[in-house]
Amino acid sequence: MDSEQAEHLLLEVVNTYRLFRTVGQHQGRHAIAGTKVGVLQELKRDDLRLSDLAEQLGISVSVTSRAVEALEDEGLVGRRSDKADGRAVLLSITDKGRLELAQRHDYVAQRFAAVLEDWQATDVQHTVDVLQRLNQGLGLLADVLEADEKG
Numbered sequence: 001m002d003s004e005q006a007e008h009l010l011l012e013v014v015n016t017y018r019l020f021r022t023v024g025q026h027q028g029r030h031a032i033a034g035t036k037v038g039v040l041q042e043l044k045r046d047d048l049r050l051s052d053l054a055e056q057l058g059i060s061v062s063v064t065s066r067a068v069e070a071l072e073d074e075g076l077v078g079r080r081s082d083k084a085d086g087r088a089v090l091l092s093i094t095d096k097g098r099l100e101l102a103q104r105h106d107y108v109a110q111r112f113a114a115v116l117e118d119w120q121a122t123d124v125q126h127t128v129d130v131l132q133r134l135n136q137g138l139g140l141l142a143d144v145l146e147a148d149e150k151g
Contacts (some may be wrong), residue, residue, distance in 0.1 A: 013134070023108070032076070032104060035059065035067040040101045043077060043093040053091060076100055 001009075025034050032040065035057070042048060042056050054064035068091060071077040076097030082088035093101070 009134075013138070032071075032074075032100060035063060036071055036076075037101070037104065039064065039067050039071060040076060040093055040097050043091055044098065044101060047080075047090040047092040049082070049088055049090060071097065 024037060038057050039053065042053055048056065050064060050068065051061055053068070054061045057064060068077055072079070074096075076094055078092050078094050079089050080092065082090045
């Protein structure tokens with residue numbers, strides 16, 4: 001791939017990212033969207049400290065804290081003491097949070113399937129394969145750029 005092709009590909013990736021952010025901001029019939037979905041998704045994988053959650057999401061601790069507080073108020077996230085460090089607090093997704101997240105994912109997946117109803121199974125698999133390969137490349141790019149910053 002030459003640098004012109006790489007630039008074209010990166011611009012399309014940026015466009016895809018923007019569209020995903022736009023889609024993520026729309027709630028449809030669900031009460032959670034945007035950052036709150038990201039919080040629940042991360043906590044579904046593992047209980048985390050607030051600072052670790054913010055780092056995983058790539059956003060500030062203050063933005064993360066506001067999202068967590070709102071999710072706590074809705075009963076979707078809980079807090080508990082960290083057994084390894086009694087001074088620390090771990091955040092976890094509640095059963096209600098898991099259900100709400102699953103319902104949102106189902107809702108969006110159904111709408112996405114309807115929009116792409118003309119895609120064949122082979123189209124989907126090819127796209128997933130290419131996206132996985134692209135994500136690996138982007139991960140390597142992140143490593144290279146980080147190394148460049150360190151000199």
